[in-house]
Amino acid sequence: MSETILKSAEAASAPERVDLLAKFDPIIQTREALLAAGVEDPFSLVMDEVLSPTQAICNGRDTILLGTYNYMGMTFDPDVIAAGQAAMQDFGAGTTGSRVLNGTFRDHRDVETALREFYAMDHAMVFSTGYQANLGIISTLAGKGDYIILDIDSHASIWDGCAMGSAEVVPFKHNDVEALEKRLKRVPEGAGKLVVLEGVYSMMGDVAPLKEMVRVCKENGATVLVDEAHSMGFIGEHGRGVAEEQGVLDDVDFIIGTFSKSVGTVGGFCVSNHPKFEVLRLVCRPYVFTAALPPAVMASSATSIRKLMHGGNKRAHLWENSRTLHGGLKALGFQLGTDTPQSAIIAVIMPDLEKGAMMWEALLKEGLYVNLARPPATPAGMTLLRCSLCAEHTAEQVQTILGMFERAGKAIGII
Numbered sequence: 001m002s003e004t005i006l007k008s009a010e011a012a013s014a015p016e017r018v019d020l021l022a023k024f025d026p027i028i029q030t031r032e033a034l035l036a037a038g039v040e041d042p043f044s045l046v047m048d049e050v051l052s053p054t055q056a057i058c059n060g061r062d063t064i065l066l067g068t069y070n071y072m073g074m075t076f077d078p079d080v081i082a083a084g085q086a087a088m089q090d091f092g093a094g095t096t097g098s099r100v101l102n103g104t105f106r107d108h109r110d111v112e113t114a115l116r117e118f119y120a121m122d123h124a125m126v127f128s129t130g131y132q133a134n135l136g137i138i139s140t141l142a143g144k145g146d147y148i149i150l151d152i153d154s155h156a157s158i159w160d161g162c163a164m165g166s167a168e169v170v171p172f173k174h175n176d177v178e179a180l181e182k183r184l185k186r187v188p189e190g191a192g193k194l195v196v197l198e199g200v201y202s203m204m205g206d207v208a209p210l211k212e213m214v215r216v217c218k219e220n221g222a223t224v225l226v227d228e229a230h231s232m233g234f235i236g237e238h239g240r241g242v243a244e245e246q247g248v249l250d251d252v253d254f255i256i257g258t259f260s261k262s263v264g265t266v267g268g269f270c271v272s273n274h275p276k277f278e279v280l281r282l283v284c285r286p287y288v289f290t291a292a293l294p295p296a297v298m299a300s301s302a303t304s305i306r307k308l309m310h311g312g313n314k315r316a317h318l319w320e321n322s323r324t325l326h327g328g329l330k331a332l333g334f335q336l337g338t339d340t341p342q343s344a345i346i347a348v349i350m351p352d353l354e355k356g357a358m359m360w361e362a363l364l365k366e367g368l369y370v371n372l373a374r375p376p377a378t379p380a381g382m383t384l385l386r387c388s389l390c391a392e393h394t395a396e397q398v399q400t401i402l403g404m405f406e407r408a409g410k411a412i413g414i415i
Contacts (some may be wrong), residue, residue: 026161030353036222039357040364042372044121052076053264053392058369064397064404066387066413067371071344072233072314073306073392074264084265095292099126100281103292111302114272118305119240123277125270126292126298130258131157133268134285135257137225138196139165146192149183149222153203153379158196159226168195174201174379177212184220185284193222200230203378203386204337205345207231211246218251225254233262233308234315234344245351262308265301267293314391318344321389321398328402333415337384345371348385348405355412356383362408403410 034271035041040059049055053073054065073078087107097103108126109363129134138161142148146167150158153174162169170187172179179355180195187193195217210226217224228241236244239262243249270280281287291403319341326341329348337347351358353374361374363385371386378384393401408413 006261023388034354035356037354040361042357042360045364047146050075053288053390054394054397056369059364061367063364063365063369064401065365065369066389066393066401067369068390069230069261069320070264070390070392071230071388072079072262072264072308072311074262074307075391076221077247077264077304077307080264080304081306083303084296084300085218088296093296094150094294097292098288098290099292100288102399105292105295105298107295107298107302108292111267111298114302114305115269118309119249119271121255121271122273122275125277125280125284125287126269126293127268127287128293129162129266130256130260132286132290133258133270134158134161134227135164136161136284137254137270137280138162138194139286140280140284141223141225142167142192142194142255143317146194147187148194148196149180149187150196151201152197153201154196154198155202155227155229156377158198162196167192175206175208177209177216180213180391181216181220184222187220192227192327193220195222196225196227198230199226199228199232199235200345202345203373203384204347205230205343205386206338207235207242207342209246210242210252211248214243214248214251217258223253224251225256226252227256229256229258229261230343230345232257234318235254239308239311239315248349257306259297259301263304265297265304267297267301301395308367311391318389318391320395321391321393322346323385324395324398325389325401328398329405330407331401332409334405334409342393344389346387346389348387350383350385350414353383356385357415359385359412359414362412363404366404366408368404 053070053075056063056065095103112124130387134157142165144166147164148167149170151174152171168185172183200207214224226243231241233239235242243252254272257269259265298340322341326346334351373384375381
């Protein structure tokens with residue numbers, strides 16, 4: 001009896017446990033309110049069957065894909081698939097090791113060779129994801145006493161790379177060259193300076209003024225890193241991105257990219273001409289302390305990259321798709337993220353999250369999948385329907401998409 005009383009007393013005196021997930025209650029409540037209104041969950045869509053780069057069965061419906069980042073349509077390229085199948089047969093399903101231990105296979109070296117060929121650069125380093133590429137390179141380059149100056153609208157992987165390191169982090173207003181210059185001039189003399197920019201910003205689909213920004217960086221003694229995740233393969237004469245398009249590729253110190261967009265596989269990379277680049281393989285923690293990608297993924301990636309070198313016709317068709325969809329949506333009365341088409345991303349701005357979710361659902365019922373993007377991922381607290389065009393979308397599909405937007409927009413009261 002006394003033992004029971006003692007345990008009860010101890011329980012009564014114990015401090016109340018803090019719910020570590022309580023900070024996410026507002027997100028839980030927002031999601032529950034949306035679902036209670038009868039809207040399909042926009043963040044749990046299931047691809048039941050993928051038929052091509054532009055079509056799938058989604059939640060049981062035949063659907064045109066307009067939100068996959070499969071810009072160049074390489075996921076179903078016969079050569080890409082065959083290369084992966086052969087590597088799977090020869091090397092098995094996985095590596096079971098880090099790149100610095102047993103995780104470097106023949107095809108890891110080959111994809112790095114393909115990247116050096118693609119960018120005409122001296123060095124290339126492959127990571128297991130694009131997120132890890134930013135996490136690793138940024139946190140390794142800039143350390144204690146250094147400064148990272150970055151665009152306020154930078155991708156989460158860039159911000160997380162800053163957080164992982166110990167450098168001072170200084171944001172500047174989105175795409176504002178003057179604001180960048182002011183921040184650079186305030187950095188203490190003698191401190192290391194890393195400026196992180198993106199070629200195409202993934203939410204609004206707008207392009208950075210890299211030519212002016214790189215000039216300002218060089219005038220102020222800064223190292224420049226550009227994330228070309230959403231432009232590699234598509235923008236530029238050879239598909240090398242916005243830095244190539246604007247004539248500053250040779251002045252950029254590090255290029256970060258991903259395989260999960262135009263290449264059509266998965267993985268991330270960094271290319272550079274820096275003479276000390278190879279030491280990063282020994283000191284970059286997200287490279288050293290994670291398993292290497294399966295050789296089948298690497299073989300597919302190398303094949304895709306080499307085919308993208310000769311993708312001029314596909315790039316031209318993708319630009320035509322972008323101009324047609326952007327112009328058509330604008331003519332229908334939708335508010336877009338850019339005045340003119342700047343990339344393969346077209347952001348359609350919604351009045352609020354509720355209307356955005358309703359519009360997303362209406363489009364899905366029409367047979368069209370787009371991305372519903374909401375804060376904090378979006379700038380200025382906006383809700384967006386983000387459209388990602390593909391080089392495999394036909395001209396007829398783009399016209400069909402415009403018809404779907406018109407019907408859904410009128411039904412929801414957006415236009």
